[in-house]
Amino acid sequence: MFHSPAKHLLYTAYKLAVEHVHPNGHSIKIVGTAFYITRGSEMYLITNRHNVDAVMKAEKYAGYRPDSLELSGYFGGKYLHARLADDISIGFPENVDEDVAAINLTNVRFATEPPEHEMRVNYISYDSIADEKQLASLSICDMVALPGYPDFYDRNGERPIMRMGTIASDPESNYQDIDMSPARRIAYEAFSSAGSSGSPVFALAKGWKAGQGLSGGYFRDLLLVGVNAGHLRGRDDMHGSHSGISYCFKSACIIEAIDEAKLP
Known part of the structure; x- marks a missing residue:
């Protein structure tokens, strides 16, 4: 959960x-x-x-x-x-x-x-920044959240909006697409767009905390796992539209x- x-x-x-x-x-x-x-x-x-x-x-x-x-x-x-x-x-x-x-x-x-x-x-x-061990605790399809100011931010009060997504690449690997240089990246299913560059990427808290007097269970707290940096454009018949894949640079870069x- x-x-x-x-x-x-x-x-x-x-x-x-x-x-x-x-x-x-x-x-x-x-x-x-x-x-x-x-x-x-x-x-x-x-x-x-x-x-x-x-x-x-x-x-x-x-x-x-x-x-x-x-x-x-x-x-x-x-x-x-x-x-x-x-x-x-x-x-x-x-x-x-x-x-x-x-x-x-x-x-x-x-x-x-x-x-x-x-x-x-x-x-x-600073304590919320994920270290290498915490990054390794992430799993495929874990949920991430990206608050930011894309072009369609909330003009009622000039407020940021939150985009959501799920991790698509192996967090222990460093994602690399065609023409990308080697770097510490994670790819996720999320619609990053112009203005979202620089958004913090949070991995949502996961699991259940055991109550007082109880043992067992699993819980991972919310973590800052990276900085959103861009998205991939579709190829072939997608004519350069948003592929649905965005990516961040890992917390170690921060x-x-x-x-x-x-x-x-």
Whole structure:
């Protein structure tokens, strides 16, 4: 039996907009999803690398550099729009094909709208990140949930929505399709789409907890297993439409990116 995620997990997703500027003055804006991870007193914003490194999104963006970063979403139950006010440190996994970025926000200030409102973050604890043993506990067809800001997010209050799916590839393997470079991935049946890039991917809690005085049974708590990164397009007679398969980069990539983004 799988357990529905708590409502607050929906609001761990934030809409991210990064403006990238070319030396010739031309600018582009890349929009996706991001989420916060706390580790002790440290705070990190996790998203896809292609949201903050434009050339990874498309080779035509070579030479563009991130110039400004904006976040919007629910902070302490109140919708806020926030603009980064400081320089940031960004970390990536060692494998450049693993599309994950960690932005160190430990001592970073934001200018908010409405102004002077406290940014009480809906964060995910570092302890919720699945380690190798926990990833190995996942099974084919286990349910996953992806909160985020795809193009069809809820305009009533500018709220994220939750997409659901089931694990399609062997979680102990590293999924690889045609033309994909080797990387730590999991594939799942879910409809990721534009704007979902950077969504946290949760494996839902599973099983039953034994009550007081009882023994036996099986229970696995909710886990953060990766960062959603994209979907596969159909081939042959599907004419490039969504295949129904999306994929994430595994939680180990998040840990590596955080370690790389730590302050000196």
